[in-house]
Amino acid sequence: MSHWYQPDLAYIHDVGFGDYAHQAAPALLAQLQSHHLSSGLVVDLGCGSGIWAEYLCQADYQVFGVDLSEAMIELARTRIPQAEFRVDSIFTTPIPACQAVTAIGEVLNYLFDSDRNTSRLVPVFQRIFAALTSGGLFIFDIVEPGQVPPETISQSFREGEDWVVLVEKYEDLSSMTLTRRIITFRQDGSFYRKVEEVHKQQLYDSAEIATQLQQIGFQVQVLDHYGPFQLPIARKAVIACKR
Numbered sequence: 001m002s003h004w005y006q007p008d009l010a011y012i013h014d015v016g017f018g019d020y021a022h023q024a025a026p027a028l029l030a031q032l033q034s035h036h037l038s039s040g041l042v043v044d045l046g047c048g049s050g051i052w053a054e055y056l057c058q059a060d061y062q063v064f065g066v067d068l069s070e071a072m073i074e075l076a077r078t079r080i081p082q083a084e085f086r087v088d089s090i091f092t093t094p095i096p097a098c099q100a101v102t103a104i105g106e107v108l109n110y111l112f113d114s115d116r117n118t119s120r121l122v123p124v125f126q127r128i129f130a131a132l133t134s135g136g137l138f139i140f141d142i143v144e145p146g147q148v149p150p151e152t153i154s155q156s157f158r159e160g161e162d163w164v165v166l167v168e169k170y171e172d173l174s175s176m177t178l179t180r181r182i183i184t185f186r187q188d189g190s191f192y193r194k195v196e197e198v199h200k201q202q203l204y205d206s207a208e209i210a211t212q213l214q215q216i217g218f219q220v221q222v223l224d225h226y227g228p229f230q231l232p233i234a235r236k237a238v239i240a241c242k243r
């Protein structure tokens with residue numbers, strides 16, 4: 001069992017934080033259409049509970065979703081039984097020939113199973129480039145520094161009908177990392193179960209990421225929105241096209 005996005009946090013992410021994927025989805029579909037990619041296989045890296053994958057299936061794309069979290073993949077399989085999902089890491093999973101690759105919701109930032117290194121994404125970008133059809137798209141969003149004022153720890157919470165989540169965030173600019181301590185309480189009968197996870201992310205400069213993609217052969221656009229959906233502070237969307 002993966003240490004991250006265990007069953008309670010996977011459930012809470014699905015019911016309480018799915019708005020990000022729901023708001024991004026119409027603009028992502030429009031991007032695919034505007035690049036004449038109106039059918040075929042889309043590989044969704046870090047697919048989570050399959051919210052975006054469901055939009056793809058409803059629009060008649062085939063979907064192959066990959067996520068490190070067994071609990072997330074279980075939710076995705078329940079949501080869309082006809083799609084293919086695999087528990088695996090984006091750093092090692094084979095990427096089949098496809099029309100598009102997506103990684104929505106900071107997927108590339110997580111340091112769950114790879115070492116801290118600002119070039120660690122380059123081999124993933126190369127494998128995606130090799131898998132994409134000519135004219136294919138790679139769309140993702142990435143976290144930059146700037147969510148938390150320097151030298152401070154931010155604390156916040158969110159609650160739902162049967163859960164509460166408390167989040168503490170800290171950015172270390174010397175290592176370009178963000179640490180999130182996440183405490184969940186989920187109702188189980190008349191009790192609330194407490195689980196704690198610590199998520200570490202590598203922060204990136206989107207201009208540097210764009211240069212890495214261009215050197216591989218992608219044509220790149222960096223945006224602060226997916227269509228009308230304005231991304232939260234310190235996030236950038238990247239639309240990379242294999243020309």
Ligand SMILES: C[S@@+](CC[C@H](N)C(=O)[O-])C[C@H]1O[C@@H](n2cnc3c(N)ncnc32)[C@H](O)[C@@H]1O
Pocket residue numbers: 004005018020021045046047048049050051052066067068069072088089090091103104105106107110111112113
């Ligand atoms: C914030 S969630 C976003 C989920 C989904 N894309 C969405 O928009 O709802 C980030 C997801 O990335 C997954 N993830 C992080 N690092 C990963 C890795 N190395 N390989 C596969 N999945 C990873 C996590 O397990 C988690 O499900």
